[in-house]
Amino acid sequence: MEHSSTSTPLTGAVRELATQVVSALTSGDHTQVSAGPAVTIGDDDLGLAAVRVLGADVLLPSVLHRTPPAPSDLAVCEKAVLAYPPGPTSSATSRWSHWAMTRTLRDLGAPPAEASPRDAEPDDATWLEGLPWQGLTHHLALLAALAVPGHDNAVGRVAGRRTVDVARGFVRAVRRRGWLQAAGAGRWLAVLDDVPETLGLDAGLEFVAHMGGEDPQVAIHLHVARHLRAGVPL
Incomplete structure (x- = not known):
């Protein structure tokens, strides 16, 4: 919905x-x-x-x-x-x-x-495969509730094959001040492997928290992402 x-x-x-x-x-x-x-x-x-x-x-x-x-x-x-x-x-x-x-x-x-x-x-998530990175980030942000540790699903597997695209989408969302989309993308990046170190994800998450953290939906995504990045047991 x-x-x-x-x-x-x-x-x-x-x-x-x-x-x-x-x-x-x-x-x-x-x-x-x-x-x-x-x-x-x-x-x-x-x-x-x-x-x-x-x-x-x-x-x-x-x-x-x-x-x-x-x-x-x-x-x-x-x-x-x-x-x-x-x-x-x-x-x-x-x-x-x-x-x-x-x-x-x-x-x-x-x-x-x-x-x-x-x-x-659902049968698969191949519909995500052909999306440009902007569209991929949009849909992954809507499905950020799937980004939790220990849960394998087809959406997460597609995201794992397109980590660089998700990182690009995170940067774009931050630049456009789309804090909910940025937080959702950041949550995905926190559960994905091979996130580019040059992204500066931790600093980016802190910036999103500073600028958009008053939105409780943003705060939910950031809670997951920041704790996973810090290695805090959940």
Whole structure:
């Protein structure tokens, strides 16, 4: 489910949800035996739509800290994937975003109650292969929730074969002050091998944080990228 940058109730709900995720990521109050605080903002239509826009990153605190998610978060995420499945004409980005959510739910021990063929991993990511580096970066930034340690998928494999192009896209996004795209590209670069040392990724991430870090969605991507670059256990 893709969204516009225009200010709408949905935009506000996504920002509120992302802020909750950032708070959970940075609170440091995590144990491996108990669930963290809930991050979701409700299971009404607006709340479910916000979950679907933010995607698998709603459950990122549990994924990164290896802790059980709050039961209410699992329930809302399950409702969201059922309420907003990809349709026959949905973009590849939407299909991959949906799959990321269903995979995360499955990995956390709570697969959606009504499994569907649409929940399977999309066939491939060859559609990314032929994109120019600008388009590649755009789509990878939309799919940054797939950039988590230890998860292999076709999108990540394509990104791994085009690390230099992702690096070019990161620089372009920074120059154009596209902080969300820059943070998403930086998150991918943090999980990819063979990132050019001349890129200065760490300094670039700090600059993005300084200029765009007040956006909670930017902050989510930066949290993953900076901790991986620093070698901090997640």
